[in-house]
Amino acid sequence: MSGVTVSRRRFLGGAAALGTAAGLGGLAGCSRGERPADELLLWGVSGDQVPNQQKVLDGFTAAHPGVKVVARSVPSAVDGDATPVITAVRGGDAPDVWYMDRFTGAQYAAIGLLEPIDDLIKEFGDEGITDDYLRFGVNELTYQGRLYGLPVGTDVRALYYNKTLLRDAGVDLDELDPKNGPLTVERVFELSGKVTKKDARGNYTQMGLVPWLDQGWGYTWSIGTGAVYFDDRACGLDLTAAPVVAAFQMLADWGRDAGHSQVNAFTNSYQPPTNAAPSQSAFLAGKTAFTVQTSTTVFGLKKYAPDLEYGFTFLPVQKAGDQPYTWSGGFSVVAPKGSRMTREVWELMKFYGGKPGQQIFSPATKSLPTLKSLFDERSLADMKPFIDQLEYSTSRPPIPVSSLWWDALVQVHSAMKIGSQTPASALERAQARVGPQMEAYCPFTMPEGYGQKGL
Incomplete structure (x- = not known):
């Protein structure tokens, strides 16, 4: 996944549009339209990856013949703009599952846009499900001790x-x-x-x-x-x-x-x-x-x-x-506020983000698996040299101002390309821009083990 920029106004505007997490919780009872209980709405991939995703969904419906998945190609907020999902949440038409750039996981969890999945894990007896996942992938989807999704694929x-x-x-x-x-x-x-x-x-x-x-x-x-x-x-x-x-x-x-x-x-x-x-x-x-x-x-x-x-x-x-x-970067499957959070929703998340889905999606897209048990899959043999580098990898900091932080660093980077500022002065400006915004979320601690290399 490549780095992208987001303006401070867009990030803060998205947060303002949502209001506080508590305020957003009141939207959970909004009308969802007339979608049948056995029909799930997925906001998924776009472009030339749609056929690969469809193979995953075909596998899911074959294993769950009573469930229908309607997939829409919606921006995954890789530019930090959560407007589409905010609009859907407010209008009572949020998807059940969202294929999301996981770098924004802590940010969107902090402003109440995502549902934690800890209760689903407990309700359906899937304790220990995260043990096989790469630690940094899980950390990107963890905020203040709660888990908000499953990492689907990654890179180095x-x-x-x-x-x-x-x-x-x-x-x-x-x-x-x-x-x-x-x-x-x-x-x-x-x-x-x-x-x-x-x-x-x-x-x-x-x-x-x-x-x-x-x-x-x-x-x-x-x-x-x-x-x-x-x-x-x-x-x-x-x-x-x-x-x-x-x-x-x-x-x-x-x-x-x-x-x-x-x-x-x-x-x-x-x-x-x-x-x-x-x-x-x-x-x-x-x-x-x-x-x-x-x-x-x-x-x-x-x-x-x-x-x-x-x-x-x-x-x-x-x-x-x-x-x-x-x-490493990558994507995830999450449940935005307003998801029905049913067994069927959880089964789709587990399939897409778990072994069955990654065995289909990773070889087709050349994304690396986030499940350690898939590292030696024959279908991924050509990617093994990259898979072997995962033990040396980490992710960008999973912080609640992630997009703003990244945008500030990209602006410093741009200044270096044209020689318009010294590194020290450019970074001081970036610090002044981002530091106070982060303070608004304190007390906050990083997920346990963040930054430690190793699988």
Whole structure:
């Protein structure tokens, strides 16, 4: 899943539209229309993933012949805008199950938009259901000790490389074999220098790693520098801590040395800075030797650049011997406020987010399973190198101001790309924007085990 932005006004506006969690609870009795008890409404995927979801639903209805599922393609709020589901809740037409970007789980739970599922788990005897799930996936759906959904699929971020460009530059590709562990950031930049080319006018025609492209967010690099972001004891966010500043300083220094305008002119000619099509990227065009991307990128490479000879390895580390790191996103099945919360609803959530659904959905979409018992599935053998990286992964902080926090970091990231601010000043502005909003939710603690690597 790629990072996205959301404005402070949209986030706070969504919260205001909902009112308090207690106030929203009063909507549970609103009219739901005339939908039969055995008909479930799912707000699911859209686009080219609809056929894959339908296979999951076909499997569910075959196992539950008395239940009908009506699936609608509705935005999954990956941009932090909960307006569609707010409108549905207020109008008494909320879906029973919602396929939702789980990064927003704590945020929407905090404002009362989601139903906790702890009572369903207890009522239908499914205690221990979360034991097989990746810990960070469960944590993203946990708020103040209560669980609000099941994680459906996930990903990791890795360093992709163009074998042809590197080989032509005299680079020994064995150095990039994951079996040899991660390269350092310094070494990747050295290899990038071997590949980089300019024309007679000084314009870039080929580059190595452009560290801020694709999934090369400042946040991505900050995990490698040891950033934490949230302090449980102080119930506070810290976007100005030294590890955070160090990650963004790396981007700033690289941009200064490479030339912001020259780099942006080069990359923009292959991938527009906004609304780029999936087929538009400098890496897919064979013009960069490296990029940081998600595991699902293999799907795009096969579709849009079938002849590109590529490999992938761990994200670069700060110094030789450092442990690998990465981070993961993904989706979930949740029950928004107004869901009927029946046995049938719970069975659909368990099927879609459990083994039966993931065995169908993950191989088709190249998403990684969130169930550890599926890691060795033969149908996922081609994704095993990415699955093996999950033990080094974490998620973005599951906090009640998640979209606002991410948007603030993205704005800092954008400033580094054009050299308009220093990392310290940009992060101070971000802190001033997000910190007070987080304070409104205190006391708050992160889910147990958040940030700890390991399965």
